[in-house]
Amino acid sequence: MSEQVHDLSQAAPSLLSSKGDDDIIQINAMHKWYGDFHVLKNINLTVKSKERIVICGPSGSGKSTLIRCINRLEEHQQGDIIVDGIELTNDLKNIDLIRREVGMVFQHFNLFPHLTVLENCTLGPIWVRQTPKKLAEETAMKFLEKVKIPEQALKFPGQLSGGQQQRVAIARSLCMNPKIMLFDEPTSALDPEMIKEVLDTMIELAETGMTMLCVTHEMGFAKTVADRVIFMDGGEIIEENVPDDFFDNPQHERTKLFLSQILAH
């Protein structure tokens, strides 16, 4: 990896390196079932490189499942998903290739509790990208500085607050130098005073031009950052629009109801 990335501002893939046109994710007529339960119904979604998308919807609407299909944490049964020019099939090689390019941040952080913060960040680069340990550590420290917790590098995740853990999780994903970042309700498990520090980190990341898909209920974040907001319900994409129109002029009854509920208080 000669173009090792040391800076969030360089973390976005250059347009030259993306294959073909700049549609980095293409999902066509995708369906998924959990047993008999039809959880995702005919999903069609195209994401351009550097695009920032917020996915919202009531719980159980399939929004988490959708982004988890993109890095194959969940398997889809029908339709195609093409990420960075690679089609997701049962081929383990393709899955590994895609997972290298797609970072994911989870609701419950999922840091590795037996490793220090620094080791959490260097594990992927060392074992998946075969980066030399020293270089991986330098990169990790740079990203930990970006998320403003370099002084915690040698602590264990269990010694950090929730907000700090989530920022480590973001740094850990960025250390892999991904082209796409998926966020699965990154602030839902946090205390209110910690939500802001995580959102600030995400906004900063968005400003660097990273392709981002965020499942979140933070509508303020959606308004400031998103290029597009997608509303899901019952396993379908009900509506998608630019944030201003989405919030001020929702088209669908279901969207209006949802917005009135979450913006009521």
Next chain:
Amino acid sequence: MSQATMSSGQTYKPGEHPSLPPPSSVKGPIAWAKENLFGSITNTLLTLLALYFLYKIIPALAQWMYVDAVFTGESRNDCRAQAPGACWAFIGSRLKLFIYGFYPEPERWRVNLSAVLLILALIPVLFDNVPHRGKALIYSCVYPLIAAWLLVGGFGLTRVPTDQFGGLMLNVVIGVTGIVFSLPIGICLALGRRSNLPIIRILSVSFIEFIRGVPLITLLFVAAVMLSYFVPPGTNFDLLVRMLIMVTLFASGYMAEVIRGGLQAIPRGQYEAADAMGLKYWQSMRLIVLPQALKISIPGIVNTFIGLYKDTTLVIVIGRLDILGIGNSSLADSKWQGLSTEVYVFVAVFFFISCFLMSRYSLYLEKKLHSGH
């Protein structure tokens, strides 16, 4: 009380109250005793009862084991003539038999040497702050071969048939072999039982269930008698090796279930985070899942080790004399008749020390691996 009044007497502005040391009533040995030994009426009664029993037992035991004990003597009558306590002279006169069994006298240095080398091989495995640990671990991996060569002989050393192994040495050989090999086999079985591949899963489940469903003695009999039907006639499949295999497999079956318990305690998010990062199956097992699962399983793993170690005395059923077997057969000596208490206390103390060390080590390891979550 002085601190309590001091802290309540002083007033601080809101937001400026400093952290104060706790009053003496919640800290220190007296507070500890009050809290833990005399916390309630039941607690106090139990404490007093326990103290009474200790008062009854300890002096009598010390009297028998040490004060009135005889350490030199030629026979039982010799002992009894000197003092009424334990006749350790008996154990002393047979100590070499207890340790080496029937290992030929001039070759016993080989047993001693392999014991020293064993300790050297264990140090880098047990403690991670040894200098040059990486190189030392290579030695630890080679050690089993060195030990086998030293103990059995060949390649320049006189061959010692394994039926001359006995005593404490036999227990250690079987125990260490079982412990060393049952852990990796157990890990593989546990992972196999959770595998997505049906063949591997079915094989692992059947193996584990078979092993757990059959008593160890039965397996040892099978090893001693039946296994020779399955190997081609004329091949000399050493009885000790068969026993080692059976003991190891038996412990692996239990080990697998202990580790499976640990694996099940790992949240799904850990697997997902490892997958999302692009780690391959074996990488995520080795780097993420197993370190955590094994840590959780330490008490169960050590439990299995201790059980295995004590089960080594079962080799008596197929005619090999371990430390307990030697003790039993020594009792038949007419010069020393009637000293079974001494023999069994000696054997019990030996096992207690070994097992207690293992359990202490496991506590040390648990503390060391605790990473604040």
